[in-house]
Amino acid sequence: MRGAVFFAVPAVLLAAAPFGLSAFTLAVLTLGLTYGLFAYGLDLAWGRAGMLSIGHAAFFGLGAYAVALAEKHQWPLAVALLSALVAGAMIALVIARIGLASAVPDAPLILLTLGVGLLLQKAATSFTPVTGGPNGLTVSDPGVVTTYYRTLVVAAVVVGLGSWLVRSRFGAQLIAAARNPERAEQTGIDTVRVRTIAFVVSATVSTIAGTLYAPVAGLVSPPVFGLALSTSVLVWLAVGGRESVLGPFLAAVVLTAGQQLIGSSWQSWYLLGLAAVFILVVQVLPGGVAGAVRGWLRRGRAAVTLPRVRHRPRVVSATDEPALVLQGISKSFGPVRVLDGVDLTVTPGRCVCLIGPNGAGKSTLLAVVAGQLAADAGTLRLFGRDAAALPVHARVRLGLGRMFQIPSVIAELSPADNIRLARLGAPAEIELPEAYQDLAADDNTVAGSLALADRRRLELAMVLSGAPRLVLLDEPAAGLGPDDARRLVSALRDVIANTGCAMLVVEHDMDIVRGLADDVAALHHGRVIAHGSMDEVVADAAVRQAYLGAS
Numbered sequence: 280m281r282g283a284v285f286f287a288v289p290a291v292l293l294a295a296a297p298f299g300l301s302a303f304t305l306a307v308l309t310l311g312l313t314y315g316l317f318a319y320g321l322d323l324a325w326g327r328a329g330m331l332s333i334g335h336a337a338f339f340g341l342g343a344y345a346v347a348l349a350e351k352h353q354w355p356l357a358v359a360l361l362s363a364l365v366a367g368a369m370i371a372l373v374i375a376r377i378g379l380a381s382a383v384p385d386a387p388l389i390l391l392t393l394g395v396g397l398l399l400q401k402a403a404t405s406f407t408p409v410t411g412g413p414n415g416l417t418v419s420d421p422g423v424v425t426t427y428y429r430t431l432v433v434a435a436v437v438v439g440l441g442s443w444l445v446r447s448r449f450g451a452q453l454i455a456a457a458r459n460p461e462r463a464e465q466t467g468i469d470t471v472r473v474r475t476i477a478f479v480v481s482a483t484v485s486t487i488a489g490t491l492y493a494p495v496a497g498l499v500s501p502p503v504f505g506l507a508l509s510t511s512v513l514v515w516l517a518v519g520g521r522e523s524v525l526g527p528f529l530a531a532v533v534l535t536a537g538q539q540l541i542g543s544s545w546q547s548w549y550l551l552g553l554a555a556v557f558i559l560v561v562q563v564l565p566g567g568v569a570g571a572v573r574g575w576l577r578r579g580r581a582a583v584t585l586p587r588v589r590h591r592p593r594v595v596s597a598t599d600e601p602a603l604v605l606q607g608i609s610k611s612f613g614p615v616r617v618l619d620g621v622d623l624t625v626t627p628g629r630c631v632c633l634i635g636p637n638g639a640g641k642s643t644l645l646a647v648v649a650g651q652l653a654a655d656a657g658t659l660r661l662f663g664r665d666a667a668a669l670p671v672h673a674r675v676r677l678g679l680g681r682m683f684q685i686p687s688v689i690a691e692l693s694p695a696d697n698i699r700l701a702r703l704g705a706p707a708e709i710e711l712p713e714a715y716q717d718l719a720a721d722d723n724t725v726a727g728s729l730a731l732a733d734r735r736r737l738e739l740a741m742v743l744s745g746a747p748r749l750v751l752l753d754e755p756a757a758g759l760g761p762d763d764a765r766r767l768v769s770a771l772r773d774v775i776a777n778t779g780c781a782m783l784v785v786e787h788d789m790d791i792v793r794g795l796a797d798d799v800a801a802l803h804h805g806r807v808i809a810h811g812s813m814d815e816v817v818a819d820a821a822v823r824q825a826y827l828g829a830s
């Protein structure tokens with residue numbers, strides 16, 4: 280209801296604007312709206328997908344030039360617009376793919392977006408017969424009121440579609456993928472795909488904004504691709520606030536009006552003032568104006584909420600095969616062979632604890648099973664399927680769940696939203712054990728503020744909510760007091776008894792191992808040197824030699 284009022288008031292004011300504003304003011308408002316749509320487009324990349332682009336004017340410029348070129352050369356407008364949209368989307372696709380392939384996507388994203396913008400600016404400057412060179416091309420305006428309403432309607436439709444997208448299942452996946460790709464992959468989300476789509480949509484919206492800009496500006500010249508516009512839109516978005524609709528529009532309109540009214544005669548003072556506002560906002564209101572308002576409205580609660588979307592179970596085929604079969608798994612880091620031909624089988628309903636001295640290769644083995652590291656040699660089968668080449672999220676969709684040594688949850692969401700996220704694509708709706716139900720009902724705190732033991736409980740609740748058939752746990756009791764550790768062991772045994780899922784647990788604490796393990800496998804120098812019951816493994820001479828230091 281409150282959201283509807285939030286949007287209804289500006290919608291009515293905007294619809295009535297031509298009746299109360301002078302032609303000049305209306306033109307400034309129209310320009311502000313095109314810039315607002317541009318900032319809204321950038322928000323899909325920077326705000327929603329966490330992909331910083333400092334050359335987004337490349338896409339805006341493509342749209343503007345499409346309109347100008349069509350008019351100058353009398354090309355069919357629809358073909359020109361479609362070409363610009365397809366070109367922008369293809370460029371964005373390539374940039375996103377290259378950026379997200381890097382362990383630190385920000386650096387390649389910044390360089391590539393910047394590079395493409397400069398390249399297009401150079402092209403627009405050089406091909407004078409086609410583009411008009413440095414002077415650019417003029418674009419006719421059908422009249423200030425017509426242009427205003429056209430801009431308003433297109434912006435409203437684009438924002439409507441964008442809002443639908445961010446409230447959909449895709450939007451929920453994007454929230455997780457942008458904030459914690461590691462945990463998002465562990466809930467079965469293909470984070471590269473989701474963020475790539477967001478970046479392409481962002482570029483498309485910015486291209487559309489550029490097509491609206493051309494008749495408003497009346498002239499399209501090479502700086503439309505330039506760094507000045509790209510940084511301006513970053514400032515509008517930072518000031519207005521990311522992950523918001525009104526914030527970027529409001530900031531773009533106000534700052535564009537400021538630029539038009541003050542900037543022309545007081546250019547350097549205006550720029551100085553803008554820089555001061557930007558620094559102030561970054562320091563004092565890191566979420567921008569919209570972030571500050573949201574924080575005030577949701578005092579104490581998570582500022583980000585997961586859209587409510589229906590649970591759509593994925594189909595997992597039943598099998599009698601073991602949950603996990605490893606044969607001859609090897610992995611080296613440079614010259615160091617960390618895993619050296621590991622053979623291991625984990626069957627449903629059993630918990631295998633992996634023990635071994637520090638540096639034996641236990642965590643590396645879990646990372647290979649989870650898909651975070653690729654083995655150099657050997658076979659890896661999950662539930663009967665060759666899974667060696669599958670990415671993390673695909674293994675999760677087969678039924679793998681994972682807890683990390685340092686609990687990994689979506690810190691900005693409430694505990695309940697974290698669990699809702701984990702349930703989104705689970706093959707079955709799981710009733711969480713009693714001990715976890717408080718978290719599933721907790722919408723009033725932020726997961727990042729939970730104590731370590733509660734974050735660990737939340738992570739386990741998320742893993743269980745995915746209805747896994749094999750759970751990997753890396754030192755699940757690390758950092759827990761004896762009572763919490765006992766509760767954890769009993770909860771894990773209950774899960775195995777109730778769901779029949781298998782577990783592979785790395786653990787140093789022998790009391791925990793005794794309470795948890797059906798079988799124990801001892802790893803030493805990357806090889807399984809003993810596998811059997813706890814008593815058998817502890818009594819094994821090689822294990823005592825390697826692990827316990829006894830003769």
Ligand SMILES: Nc1ncnc2c1ncn2[C@@H]1O[C@H](COP(=O)(O)OP(=O)(O)OP(=O)(O)O)[C@@H](O)[C@H]1O
Nearest residue numbers: 612615617635636637638639640641642643644785
């Ligand atoms: N990414 C990496 N690059 C280079 N070496 C690595 C990498 N990851 C692990 N290692 C090395 O591989 C060896 C095995 O590490 P791993 O963390 O798997 O052992 P672990 O048995 O889990 O040890 P711990 O019980 O101390 O956690 C160590 O010598 C470690 O330094």
